[in-house]
Amino acid sequence: MDATSSPSYFPIAMRIDGARLIIVGGGQIAARKIRLLLDKNANIEVFANHLCSEIQRMEQNKQIQFCGQIKDEHHFKNHILGARLVFVATDDQNYNAQIALWAQQVDIAVCAVDNPSVSSFITPAIIDRNPVQIAISTGGTAPVLSRRIREIIEPVIHQSTGKLAQFMGKYRQWVKEHHPLTEHRQRLWERFLDGRGPNLIEQNQEDQAKDYLQGLLQQTPTIHGEVWLVGAGPGDPDLLTLKALHCLQNADVILYDNLLSKETLKRIRRDAALIYVGKQSKKHTLPQDEINALLIKHAKNGKRVLRLKGGDPLIFGRGGEEAEALVQSGVPFQIVPGISAANGCAAYSGIPLTHRDCAQSCLILTGHTQFEGKMDLPWESIVNPHQTTVIYMGLSNLSFLCQQLIQHGLPPSWPAATIEKGTLPDQRVIIGTIETLPGLVKQSNLKSPVLTIIGKVVQHRVTSI
Secondary structure: OOOOOOOOOOOOOOOOOOOEEEEEOOOHHHHHHHHHHHHHOOEEEEEOOOOOHHHHHHHHOOOOEEOOOOOOHHHHHHHHOOOOEEEEOOOOHHHHHHHHHHHHHOOOEEEEOOOHHHOOOOOOEEEEEOOEEEEEOOOOOOHHHHHHHHHHHHHHOOOOHHHHHHHHHHOHHHHHHHOOOHHHHHHHHHHHHHOOHHHHHHOOOHHHHHHHHHHHHHOOOOOOOEEEEEEOEOOOHHHOOHHHHHHHHHOOEEEEOOOOOHHHHOOOOOOOEEEEOOEEOOEEOOOHHHHHHHHHHHHHOOOEEEEEEOEOOOOOOOHHHHHHHHHHHOOOEEEEOOOOHHHHHHHHHOOOOOEOOOEOEEEEEEOOOOOOOOOOOOHHHHOOOOEEEEEEOOOOOHHHHHHHHHHOOOOOOOEEEEEEOOOOOOOEEEEEEOOOHHHHHHHHOOOOOEEEEEOHHHHHOOOOO
16 A cells, blocks of 8 residues: 555444454543443453453443453463454553554454554444444544534434334344345335334334334235436535435436536445446437437336436436437336536536626527537527526537627627536636637646536626635
């Protein structure tokens, strides 16, 4: 690993019931670690020169086994063989590092408190609703931030969540015997969770919850497919709507475009089938007819199909064409709007799309050539001085577009801006005029996706302090 790079961690849930866990340290730091482990049915062995009063009580209650102090390297290494984990929790960082090294030399996973550089694993901030556990980790870089995130999430996770998981685990095999098909079981549990199930468990009415589950079991397990045409917004994953996020988490098959950020794709359900159908200038992975056919095929096979698009599905997203194909095939669908690229990119750049002083309307158009390389745009409407014009997909034709605007009546000094990778952390905004903008964009080596805004609103751009 490069000396300047950060360690990489993979979160797992490790089974520790019946396992030997070694704690090195007898003070309050060690006591805090032991508290996390007491209800996990593990065998906790403590090495220390002396024990604080809390750990002494744990020993008296036979919750831990006190092993005395570490005599030397040979003594420690021999004792920990066969142990599952070692926690080093003293207030001496040099000593902690030495113990951690000894543990790693015999291939025992070790965590030295507040010192991830010598640890082979770290302890995350935990929200515990046994058996449901949520672990929050910053890779050891910012434990205070982990705790703050936990404070935000913890109130949302109801105290009855653990009981709900226990109920579902208790009847999991029973449901499996009634519905051998995985998809049937999945839809059944989703109906249980979306219905009265959680409320009945919260009110300690397990018998009624079982009756409710049995009623769902007796319903005909017909799997109906459908299609969701969903807008993912202009790039920033935090601009996903709540409904879009719900669709991402529940879809069985996802057809997605090239404009979606990696962070957005990380929010997709992990066991969903992903099909890339992205379109780039002069390079289409699949023709639109084949995309339509895929949507119809998977929906008719009983799948919940998500057609995920950047921005809004009905603004240059071909959502209208796809919806028409679904109607003709009798496939049920719903459209989930997203924040459009025009709205998102303009807002993140501080450019208003309308303004009382200069723009009472906004025209959105595509800068792509249409048929046989021709660009047939309503030039007379575009050069209206009292409106804002937003051009999608116009990078390759930007020079021609600006020339035409000048030829059709706009002054060369008319304000214009081009935004690259709008709403993302590496967003760039180039400000100029319709005369200078093509050269500035070329000089800056902007790459798609870009959005261009033309109009006096560019002069009203504001940026936060």
